[in-house]
């Protein structure tokens with residue numbers, strides 16, 4: 563039963579050349595979904611698709627910039643032309659700047675909003691007509707724990723991800739009657755290039771920074787990208803058929819823990 567969860571479903575996954583998106587693409591392909599790898603980085607995106615095909619899976623790479631309307635439209639049209647339907651859209655592509663609000667430049671604000679928030683809006687907007695026509699679909703937005711609680715140094719990122727959480731609820735409310743479910747996942751700290759390059763690299767003592775971070779995690783470790791992929795399998799499949807508008811925290815307990823008070 564479990565191996566049939568998303569078999570033959572067509573899934574577009576943005577930002578799937580690296581980290582969480584790549585893990586979702588590999589897990590979906592492993593369960594025999596047909597995956598459309600959409601990434602701005604041609605080299606890493608092609609690498610993900612090659613890896614899937616090498617292991618006998620079905621994948622198509624489409625170079626995509628989620629902040630460009632033409633690019634998102636072309637992605638959706640290419641996927642439909644090839645596979646005739648879109649069952650799942652994972653809006654995962656994103657970036658962050660780890661800097662205070664005061665030190666954030668206007669360019670960093672614009673770029674964060676264009677990719678992390680507008681990119682999600684456009685993904686949803688341009689798959690909806692196809693999903694409505696089919697009468698079914700599951701949209702999964704990768705938000706963040708920083709989208710539901712404040713994290714000093716991630717204020718602008720939080721503003722974008724908080725927008726994703728509410729956009730998810732609005733899209734779910736508008737489209738449930740068409741058989742379309744819209745949910746988001748709020749990951750905690752997941753071991754990916756983004757966490758390493760944006761969060762850990764600027765710290766003077768990498769090990770001390772990780773130890774400090776782990777004090778906030780009841781599970782006492784960082785997350786794996788595959789653990790976010792497991793949540794995306796649940797939300798993409800009929801196992802979650804009565805779940806919509808939900809923000810699923812996959813965060814090792816971070817968001818439910820106030821920290822050691824004494």
Ligand SMILES: NC(=O)c1ccc[n+]([C@@H]2O[C@H](COP(=O)([O-])OP(=O)(O)OC[C@H]3O[C@@H](n4cnc5c(N)ncnc54)[C@H](O)[C@@H]3O)[C@@H](O)[C@H]2O)c1
Pocket residue numbers: 576577578579580581582583600601602603606626627628629654655656657658677704705706707748749750751752753754755756757
């Ligand atoms: N890693 C974490 O701890 C963590 C925590 C919470 C949320 N997230 C979110 O998860 C998502 C994936 O993050 P990750 O950690 O895997 O990062 P990552 O940097 O490893 O991967 C991000 C991918 O997105 C692609 N991308 C960037 N801009 C793009 C654009 N304009 N168009 C298309 N693709 C683009 C990159 O090329 C890259 O392949 C992001 O939305 C991020 O905000 C990550």
